[in-house]
Amino acid sequence: MIEFQDVSKAFASKKILDHANFTIADQEFFVLVGPSGSGKTTTLKMINQLITHSEGKILIDHEEVTTKxxxxxxxxxxxxxxxxxxxxxxTVAENIGLIPEMKGWTKDKIVERTNELLDLVGLEAKDYAHRKPNELSGGEQQRVGILRAIATNPQIVLMDEPFSALDPISRRQLQVFIKNLQKKMKLTIIFVTHDLDEALYLADRVAVMNEGLIQQIAKPEEIYQQPANDFVRDFFKEYHQNLANVTVENLILTEPISTENTQEVAEDTSISEIINRLAQKENLSYQGFEISAESIVRYMAGGAK
Incomplete structure (x- = not known):
């Protein structure tokens, strides 16, 4: 359990976090969301003391972090x-084995754990262990980064906008992956994002922040349906009009395709649903044209919100 007790952080005269009080339960997926400069990453980094707090107490399992x-x-x-x-x-194996090596694990134990983790995420050790990072896709690199973070079975994992640089399909695949991994390994994850769809998809609870203040902490459906104040309501207004409410008709599809081995989607299918289905490796089409990751990227690059 992680506890923030009246925690503040100031840089010069500016308060980045202002008297925060909240608790993160064991095995909870806790997501911090808010506009740029709201204090999300600062709050995250205070948990492992990459940034020290100015006031208050931060406790992990009832022990102050400053005493550790x-x-x-x-x-x-x-x-x-x-x-x-x-x-x-x-190599991939050497990257994953860094923390175990620093903690004094034997070479045999490191190799065994590395191979176990690679196989767990579908990157077969015999094919990937010897590769260098530049031989991997962005999604594969991020999977390896996650494996490095969990190699020694930590109870707590901090994730600072880990998927924001990826394309929509890779991002959703990794969201599904990390959500399943969190449950399987019984991890406590604190996750920072600016992506509202990502926050609501992943979180057990969401903390909405603005100007160093916690505006609301609640389950995703409560945040969405019962915003605590005008800021939360306005902040999530865009989400109400996001990809869940944009349909396949808005895509620019340029590749004719044989529909024999594809699933035709209806015209009112949302782009959010399409991203989910593509992430599950489904072959989709609409009116004889292929729906691909590239078509989603083109749409989003064209100014979709």
């Missing part, structure tokens, strides 16, 4: 960044 050995604290918490930060000169 800093190196041991950080090694005990998984951490995944948007930039992935794999070491380009190391």
């Amino acid at each position: 050995n800093l190196r041991k604290l950080r090694l005990s918490i998984g951490y995944v960044l948007q930039q992935i930060a794999l070491f380009p000169n190391l």
Whole structure:
């Protein structure tokens, strides 16, 4: 369990977090969302003390983080960044084995754990363990980054906008993956995102932040249906008009395709549903044209919100 007790953080005269009080339960998927500069990442980084708090107490399992050995604290918490930060000169196996090696694991135990994790996410060890990061796709690199974070079975994993640089299909595949992984490994995940669809899809509870203040903490359906104030209502207004309410008719489809081995979608099928189905490797078509990841990217690049 993670507890913030009247926690504040100030840089110079500006308060980045203002008297925050909340608790994150064991095995909870807790998502921080809010506009740029709202204090999301600062809040996340205070958990492993990459940023120290100015006031209040942060407790992990009833013990203040400031009383813990800093190196041991950080090694005990998984951490995944948007930039992935794999070491380009190391193989996939060597990247995954970094934290176990720092914690004194034997070579045999590291190899066994690395192979186990790679096979778990569908990257067969015999094919991927020896590769360098530049030989992987963006989605594969991010999977390896996640495996590195969970290699030593941490109870807590911090994730700072880890999927924001990926295309919509890869992003949704990784969202499905991390949600399933969190349940399977019984992880406590604290996840920062600016993507409202991602926040509502992943979270057990969402914390909405603005200007260093927690505006609301609630389950996704409560945030969506019962916003606590005007800010939360306005912040999620865009979500009401997002891809869930845009249909396949809005896509620009340019590739004719034989529909024999595809599933034809109805004209009122939402793009949100299409992304989910493409992430499950379904072959989709509409009026004789292929619906692909590229067509989704083209739509979003054209200014979709």
